Amino acid sequence: MSALLEIDGLTARLQVEGELRTVLHDVSLTIGAGEALGLVGESGSGKSMTARAVGRLLPRGAQTSGAVRFDGRDVLTLGPADLRRYRGEVAMIFQDPRAHVNPVRRIGDFMTETLRLQGVTGADAAKRAAGALRDVGIDDGERRLDQYPHELSGGLLQRVMIATMLLGEPRLVLADEPTTALDVTTQAEVMAILDELRHERGMALLFITHDLELAAAVCDRTAVMYAGQIVETRAASLLDRDPLHPYTAALAAARPDVAVSARRLAAIPGRPVSAFEAPAGCAFAPRCVCVQERCREARPPLDRLDDGQVRCRRAQELRGRMAAAIREGEASRA
Amino acid sequence: MPDVVLEARGLRKEYGELVAVDDVDLEVREGGSLAIVGESGSGKTTIAKMIVGLTAPTAGSIVACGRDRSAPSRSARERRRRGSEVQIVFQDPYSSLDPRQTAEQALDEVLRLHRGGRQGGRAARELLDLVGLDERQGRALPRALSGGQRQRIAIARALAAQPRVVILDESVAALDVSIQAQILNLLADIREETGVSYVLISHDLAVVRQITDEAIVMHRGRVVERGSTAQILDAPQDEYTQLLRASVPRPGWKPERRRRPEDQGAPA
Numbered sequence: 001m002s003a004l005l006e007i008d009g010l011t012a013r014l015q016v017e018g019e020l021r022t023v024l025h026d027v028s029l030t031i032g033a034g035e036a037l038g039l040v041g042e043s044g045s046g047k048s049m050t051a052r053a054v055g056r057l058l059p060r061g062a063q064t065s066g067a068v069r070f071d072g073r074d075v076l077t078l079g080p081a082d083l084r085r086y087r088g089e090v091a092m093i094f095q096d097p098r099a100h101v102n103p104v105r106r107i108g109d110f111m112t113e114t115l116r117l118q119g120v121t122g123a124d125a126a127k128r129a130a131g132a133l134r135d136v137g138i139d140d141g142e143r144r145l146d147q148y149p150h151e152l153s154g155g156l157l158q159r160v161m162i163a164t165m166l167l168g169e170p171r172l173v174l175a176d177e178p179t180t181a182l183d184v185t186t187q188a189e190v191m192a193i194l195d196e197l198r199h200e201r202g203m204a205l206l207f208i209t210h211d212l213e214l215a216a217a218v219c220d221r222t223a224v225m226y227a228g229q230i231v232e233t234r235a236a237s238l239l240d241r242d243p244l245h246p247y248t249a250a251l252a253a254a255r256p257d258v259a260v261s262a263r264r265l266a267a268i269p270g271r272p273v274s275a276f277e278a279p280a281g282c283a284f285a286p287r288c289v290c291v292q293e294r295c296r297e298a299r300p301p302l303d304r305l306d307d308g309q310v311r312c313r314r315a316q317e318l319r320g321r322m323a324a325a326i327r328e329g330e331a332s333r334a
Numbered sequence: 335m336p337d338v339v340l341e342a343r344g345l346r347k348e349y350g351e352l353v354a355v356d357d358v359d360l361e362v363r364e365g366g367s368l369a370i371v372g373e374s375g376s377g378k379t380t381i382a383k384m385i386v387g388l389t390a391p392t393a394g395s396i397v398a399c400g401r402d403r404s405a406p407s408r409s410a411r412e413r414r415r416r417g418s419e420v421q422i423v424f425q426d427p428y429s430s431l432d433p434r435q436t437a438e439q440a441l442d443e444v445l446r447l448h449r450g451g452r453q454g455g456r457a458a459r460e461l462l463d464l465v466g467l468d469e470r471q472g473r474a475l476p477r478a479l480s481g482g483q484r485q486r487i488a489i490a491r492a493l494a495a496q497p498r499v500v501i502l503d504e505s506v507a508a509l510d511v512s513i514q515a516q517i518l519n520l521l522a523d524i525r526e527e528t529g530v531s532y533v534l535i536s537h538d539l540a541v542v543r544q545i546t547d548e549a550i551v552m553h554r555g556r557v558v559e560r561g562s563t564a565q566i567l568d569a570p571q572d573e574y575t576q577l578l579r580a581s582v583p584r585p586g587w588k589p590e591r592r593r594r595p596e597d598q599g600a601p602a
Contacts, residue, residue, distance in 0.1 A: 042510035183373035184537060188581040191589035210511060213583040240585055254515035256544035258582050261564050263522060267515035271480050
């Protein structure tokens with residue numbers, strides 16, 4: 001299967017307070033047609049920037065190198081007409097739907113805007129919008145089309161965003177923490193809808209989240225980011241049980257568990273760093289319990305290991321006992 | 335059994351037609367930790383606001399450390415006394431700290447007000463030490479610190495008043511996983527060292543499990559289930575608690591689509 005989306009050695013720098021800062025460093029990823037890839041990481045890890053680079057939504061003045069290819073076309077150099085077509089094929093949904101709708105326009109106007117621009121008649125566009133709302137579990141679509149965003153709850157509005165995105169029949173959906181602001185019961189509902197529609201329509205998904213377990217539940221593969229780099233990619237079902245990178249293992253160990261009472265958590269010392277603050281060697285080295293001198297010397301490459309990829313010099317040697325090494329390391333440090 | 339440090343009976347709050355909190359009873363014992371669990375619109379934050387006095391209950395009583403605080407305080411002295419009984423730490427340390435005050439100054443202010451006299455900065459340094467901040471961080475303005483460090487300051491500031499109860503209103507919700515673990519450990523250590531009690535307002539069941547012993551589950555203003563945290567999470571009895579528990583992503587979990595009539599309504 002050839003990749004629908006291919007990110008190849010993508011590096012991005014942004015203008016921050018008059019200086020160029022690296023936000024992404026040598027990011028390489030592929031997503032096949034109909035495949036769901038989870039992009040997991042903490043704040044500043046570059047997961048949102050990766051999605052924005054793919055959506056051509058990086059802030060003004062951003063400098064990029066490397067390539068983003070969609071269906072073989074180079075995304076970073078698309079001209080205005082091609083970019084417009086590309087945006088029909090790649091849709092985005094964000095964490096806060098309220099920030100992405102016009103509060104003084106009706107839901108119907110928002111949903112049908114693109115269809116109308118394509119020459120679809122008002123009545124036809126409204127019918128299709130109501131149909132899309134039905135697909136996301138909103139049965140009284142006609143009534144909703146006449147309402148304003150403030151009349152809808154967050155969960156309902158996020159479903160409107162998904163329905164709107166469906167109208168464009170995208171081949172790839174970039175979803176940036178789409179359920180983080182929602183209640184947990186609503187999150188389950190919205191994720192179920194997204195998951196179902198994705199399978200039905202064969203849409204590919206880049207799903208950005210800080211929640212390892214959520215990513216594991218709804219994605220085929222997961223990539224973990226730290227300091228603007230990919231540190232691990234893996235089959236989603238293995239991310240939790242069998243991590244390749246010490247950071248993934250440490251992250252899994254640091255989470256409280258709803259099913260287990262524990263007095264203390266295996267916290268990771270220090271704080272997550274952004275790409276521009278990362279030290280010369282392995283970016284995670286200062287916080288890693290498995291660190292050795294050679295880790296600090298040069299940045300490790302992203303190597304193949306078993307059925308995944310990992311950016312760690314000790315990954316091979318720690319294979320199979322990573323989680324235990326993390327627990328021991330935490331215990332000796334505490 | 336340890337003394338009851340915080341007690342609410344028949345707590346009710348109406349906003350016009352809307353009943354945000356309906357007949358809620360709760361009790362926290364010395365050194366205990368109670369979770370108020372619920373989703374948006376459940377009334378959990380309204381309860382926190384009533385306990386600290388940011389809003390007055392429509393009916394019911396709140397007693398902290400044996401003293402009634404159901405009605406607004408009438409004097410500065412009364413407000414100060416209430417502040418030494420119950421403190422609150424909010425979700426967002428970005429907006430709850432004064433951007434022009436260093437951590438030391440923020441602590442010093444509370445220390446002078448609540449402990450009186452000259453502390454010579456020693457008490458402030460002890461507090462910073464307790465929450466794991468060094469002297470340099472103590473002299474920094476909030477904007478120079480990370481989210482986790484700011485939340486440590488907010489916790490230190492709450493503790494400066496030597497309260498018997500600290501309300502943690504989604505206090506770790508905005509933090510990264512690795513930082514959240516540090517703060518949860520810190521909160522557990524502080525409770526062990528000082529014997530302070532917690533009331534945790536949270537929607538996150540894993541966090542609830544980690545730092546509370548008892549829990550009440552709220553749904554649309556009412557308590558639907560109460561008991562030990564472990565028991566509620568391991569064997570939820572109420573239908574809503576079961577739904578809440580089943581919605582938490584975990585290994586092998588698949589999100590389920592279900593018809594919920596209340597979902598079709600307007601925001602709460």
